[in-house]
Amino acid sequence: MSTISRGMRNAFRNGLRTLSITVILAMSIAMALIMLMAMKTVEMKIESVKSSVGNTITVTPAGVRGFEGGGELLGSDDLATIQKTDNVSEVTAIVSERLNSDDTNLESPIEPGSFGERQNNRGYNGGGVPPESSSGDRKFTMPVTVTGIDNLENLSALNMSKLEITAGEKFLSGSEDKIALVGKDLAQKNNLNVGSIFSAFNQEIKVLGLFDAGNTFANAQLIMPILCVQEISGQKNMYNSFIVQVDSVENLDKVGDSISSALEDKADVVSSAQSTESIIKPLENIKSISVYSLIGSVVAGSVIILLTMVMIVRERRREIGVLKAIGSSNYGIVSQFISEALCLTLISSVAGIILGALLSNPVLKVLVNNASADGASGVPGATPGRGMMRMVNAIPGIQNTFRDISAVLDWSIVLYGLVVALLIAIIGSMLPAYFIAKVRPAEVMRSE
Amino acid sequence: MIRVKNISKKFENGGAEVWAVNNVSFGLESGIFCAIIGKSGSGKSTLLAMLGALDKPSQGTIDVDGKDVTLMSEAKLIDYRRNRIGFVFQNYNLVPNLSALENVMLPLEFAGINKNDRKSRAKKLLLQVGISEDKHNRKPLHLSGGEQQRVSIARALANSPKFILADEPTGNLDSNTGRTIVDLLKRLAKSENTTIIAVTHDQTIADQAEVVLQMKDGKLSMK
Numbered sequence A: 001m002s003t004i005s006r007g008m009r010n011a012f013r014n015g016l017r018t019l020s021i022t023v024i025l026a027m028s029i030a031m032a033l034i035m036l037m038a039m040k041t042v043e044m045k046i047e048s049v050k051s052s053v054g055n056t057i058t059v060t061p062a063g064v065r066g067f068e069g070g071g072e073l074l075g076s077d078d079l080a081t082i083q084k085t086d087n088v089s090e091v092t093a094i095v096s097e098r099l100n101s102d103d104t105n106l107e108s109p110i111e112p113g114s115f116g117e118r119q120n121n122r123g124y125n126g127g128g129v130p131p132e133s134s135s136g137d138r139k140f141t142m143p144v145t146v147t148g149i150d151n152l153e154n155l156s157a158l159n160m161s162k163l164e165i166t167a168g169e170k171f172l173s174g175s176e177d178k179i180a181l182v183g184k185d186l187a188q189k190n191n192l193n194v195g196s197i198f199s200a201f202n203q204e205i206k207v208l209g210l211f212d213a214g215n216t217f218a219n220a221q222l223i224m225p226i227l228c229v230q231e232i233s234g235q236k237n238m239y240n241s242f243i244v245q246v247d248s249v250e251n252l253d254k255v256g257d258s259i260s261s262a263l264e265d266k267a268d269v270v271s272s273a274q275s276t277e278s279i280i281k282p283l284e285n286i287k288s289i290s291v292y293s294l295i296g297s298v299v300a301g302s303v304i305i306l307l308t309m310v311m312i313v314r315e316r317r318r319e320i321g322v323l324k325a326i327g328s329s330n331y332g333i334v335s336q337f338i339s340e341a342l343c344l345t346l347i348s349s350v351a352g353i354i355l356g357a358l359l360s361n362p363v364l365k366v367l368v369n370n371a372s373a374d375g376a377s378g379v380p381g382a383t384p385g386r387g388m389m390r391m392v393n394a395i396p397g398i399q400n401t402f403r404d405i406s407a408v409l410d411w412s413i414v415l416y417g418l419v420v421a422l423l424i425a426i427i428g429s430m431l432p433a434y435f436i437a438k439v440r441p442a443e444v445m446r447s448e
Numbered sequence B: 001m002i003r004v005k006n007i008s009k010k011f012e013n014g015g016a017e018v019w020a021v022n023n024v025s026f027g028l029e030s031g032i033f034c035a036i037i038g039k040s041g042s043g044k045s046t047l048l049a050m051l052g053a054l055d056k057p058s059q060g061t062i063d064v065d066g067k068d069v070t071l072m073s074e075a076k077l078i079d080y081r082r083n084r085i086g087f088v089f090q091n092y093n094l095v096p097n098l099s100a101l102e103n104v105m106l107p108l109e110f111a112g113i114n115k116n117d118r119k120s121r122a123k124k125l126l127l128q129v130g131i132s133e134d135k136h137n138r139k140p141l142h143l144s145g146g147e148q149q150r151v152s153i154a155r156a157l158a159n160s161p162k163f164i165l166a167d168e169p170t171g172n173l174d175s176n177t178g179r180t181i182v183d184l185l186k187r188l189a190k191s192e193n194t195t196i197i198a199v200t201h202d203q204t205i206a207d208q209a210e211v212v213l214q215m216k217d218g219k220l221s222m223k
């Protein structure tokens, strides 16, 4: 029997007490662990939102959001101005078009639904010319969206979280050919395959490839070389938006300001930092809740083990006196009690880790639901217009930010948990150690 | 050899000074069986605690084999309690969740003796004080008072101390059992050349002692 094994045996000396302390302590350790996981998960999410958003600035014509509003499109002189701005590493230009049934033989796979019908009845169908459908003899169909772009690698400019070519191939940058990548839903609806021909603006367009962007809206779209779209739609040297890549996040504001002043009131300039702030804020709220709860539960755990140890030491005063009288050092007795405290916390932390692993996801869900509800109401104009939604959607991954959150349980966290438990045990043994040292061995002579 | 010179112990009880032991001096040769008698509150336990280095005297010196216990450092005091002194208490003071054998092994562990030697020595000691092997693994609660006191005597003997200090060792036992315990202590004094200092209220025990010291209001007188 050594000091340590004696301490471990003492941990089970009073079965009922051991059980109740273990249960309470396990709950506080589970709480600490859950908060630690929540913190880590949210931190990772913030990082990924920040990095996926990256250091981009979106430049759109003033007063235009998506397909709504008035204003003039941006021109190639504007493009040149932006390209010349300091700290700009890359500019991706976008031309967007919507093909009505008059413009194309393609049918959108998206059912108009009540929303689309309402939009249509209000005449929100792009061109402003009332389509024949309003006279009631033709069923209204959703227009097909075309994105003209040069750089297929720039997913954020494409407003997609992925671009997977399922058949055929991508077009090359700088291409002027009348070719298109067709979203897989659109292709299916119109029986298109690689090599098929369809018409747009009275031109024959060849299908170069099919893609899957992972969501229904994007899979109903066409992606075409920007020069081709400009040509067939008669908008040479005109652009709907520029996605400006800035060399580093620190220069985001500076570049945004210089572009704004260079283009004066011709353009709206929105940096990714501005649009992510509203998404990151609720995440940061969750993070601070977790930090406080983590500290709270570690403190609670320490107090529990502290009170327990104080109680145990007081109860065993005489025994401590006896150990001193038969030749034990203070150090030996203190280590025996620390090993008892460690043993209690260790059992509790095993139970706590299991409990924490089981409960982390449900707890995180509750946290996230509350926080994202707060967050949504905090974003100005988030509900009214599609414009805002489009802007938010323009940042890939953000739509999924809240949906995709789930706790990351890895071994490092279990390790953290054990370290937390160790900390709790040591803090909890400190005061008792002082009491132990103060026990006068002569007290054993006194009868109770 | 122990020489106690002019030791006193003062306690403060709510501002009032109490001299529990007042200017006590005496000497004892090795292997003596000595009894300390006296009324309750006369200072017997206090004197014993100072002899066993459980408490420091307010004044005076305690010389054991040429070394002054009152001047020892904390580490030396631990060593002194461990190797020179064995304690026997009225209420046995065995560690309740350790077996008889483990209780006897405890001081051997503190002295740094390896596990196997501890075990064989503890077994030998228990047999020596009359605890049969079938009781070695029993917890104190499952032993009678007399058996518990035997175990505590075995524990006191573990590190072959020069002194056994016993505070009313028979106080909780019936007179027959008490007598066998006293016989055991007397026999050990002779066989191990251990000095036994036993505090007692029992006149029949005092009658068997070679030296009897009487405490009265903190003062000592030979009898």
Ligand SMILES: Nc1ncnc2c1ncn2[C@@H]1O[C@H](COP(=O)(O)OP(=O)(O)OP(=O)(O)O)[C@@H](O)[C@H]1O
Pocket: B011, B012, B013, B018, B019, B020, B038, B039, B040, B041, B042, B043, B044, B045, B046, B047
């Ligand atoms: N720690 C202490 N603090 C204050 N007073 C004390 C303390 N220890 C002992 N005393 C006092 O010292 C006196 C002697 O006590 P002690 O325990 O030595 O008596 P005793 O002779 O052993 O008595 P008993 O036969 O009842 O055990 C008593 O008056 C007691 O109240």
Ligand SMILES: [Mg+2]
Pocket: B044, B045, B046, B167
């Ligand atoms: Mg007494």
